[in-house]
Amino acid sequence: MTGRIRAPHAGLAAMTVKTRFAPSPTGFLHIGGVRTALFSWLYARHHGGSFVLRIEDTDLERSTEESIEAILVGLRWVGIDWDEGPYRQTERRGRYAEVAAGLLARGDAYHCYCSREELEAMRQAQTARGENPRYNGRCRDRKAAVAGVEPVLRLRNPHEGSVTVHDLVRGDVTFSNSELDDLILVRSDGMPTFHFGVVVDDADMGITHVIRGDDHLTNTPRQINILKAIGMPVPVYAHLPMILGADGARLSKRHGAVNVLEYRDRGFLPEALLNYLVRLGWAHGDQEVFSREEMISLFDVSTVNGAPARFDPEKLNWLNQQYLKTAETGRVTLALREHMRRRGVDPANGPPLERVVEAWRERSVTLDDIVQASRFAFDDPALSDAKAVAQHLKPAIAQPLAALRTALAALPQWTPAAIHDAVSRVAAEQGLGFGKLGQPLRVAVTGGTVSPPIDVTLELVGRDRSLQRLDAALRRITAGNA
């Protein structure tokens, strides 16, 4: 999907809320990015406003089409939809140049000819002196151009005074202008920098609330100064706390999955992921489970907790299990079908998926668990679990199992109730407890020791397959005994 510019107009129009998610396409869609998008989206939806998707691809070196695609696929998977976009900054170059020209003409910005090497040396010297590394304004009052050097454009940041960021989650945060330097607006190759692009776009697109990660808080006063220089309205900000890994360090690959699509591939339901994410930094009393509608109606950025939160995979597991248990059967079935295909299991080669869902929804954490656990209902098990076979398919059980086989074969109806009765009756006849016969039966039919209730299990496998597997197990016992 290529972004097309739909002539965004400055939105002083109304107080209708407009938020945006502006990822840079330099990799997959990060779980932290999803939460930022979620909060931003929820805020817009809650207020009946609109939500914009903008791709910040001004870093020509690192931006890729695959990343853009991954972002779109990820957002669609979790169900975060956008009303405008995806816009692309690279398609708005003309606009940035226009704004830059105005800034230069008014003297609010100036050309800087310092080389990267010079800047690096400057920073090192400052750091060595224990100073805050920043541009020293060497070209601020330069009159003439330097031959053969493509200059960058720098903002003439005020030296005096201060900037206050009105932040919905932090309150007012004030920065002294003396701490800020003249940041680069336009690179020597003509592309706008992140700060410049963001500010121009947000203003042009009429973004009323900028909801983004905490890591941008200290960048905000600089952006506000750009806005003031351009003469555009300053939006309301909300800086969300970061998501940390279990060890308190910034969430990264070594903490496990950070790519949203990896959660999809592991068999998580998007609603569970979103539910987990919304509770990171936000709460509504003691409520743990939120439907999409509830999230929208109850969410409020101003009650977001300012402290960073650690990502806890265990709680996500629990939530996913909750959703598996309580979501509508049709919903889970649909997700399971997709997941089986993803895992290379043919959903058609077994019992109806609704039945599989009903049998496993309470004993599975992920869709993947269901697929793995129900494999025996789709493919014949190999009785390869040596331990289970040795423990449960002993010679002594051969005769009771054979009797059970006969009873099962004679059943007029292949229903859980009938099957249960047969097992129960044969067990009694053989002087065994239900479980003493049930577990060997389970191993014989499923190849393992874990499955839904034995009657349900047999029903799912079907009579023919169950009897065949029972026969195979009996042969195995006699063979092993011979």
Next chain:
RNA sequence: GCUCCCUUCGUCUAGCGGUCCAGGACGCGGCCCUCUCAAGGCUGAAACAUGGGUUCGAUUCCCAUAGGGAGCGCCA
């Protein structure tokens, strides 16, 4: 180093000056249920970082300290 942000059970959090010897959830322990695994029910252990203030009274307000995080790029 400088600037900014943050600090309640292991984790996510409730709490918005007295209702708190701090509540819920995940996880963990025990018991019950039980044909396996789960689910479920009951139950237990587990926290206001530290030090100063303010106040009749602080988990709640203020200030330090400590700890954690972020930013300080022609990355976003």
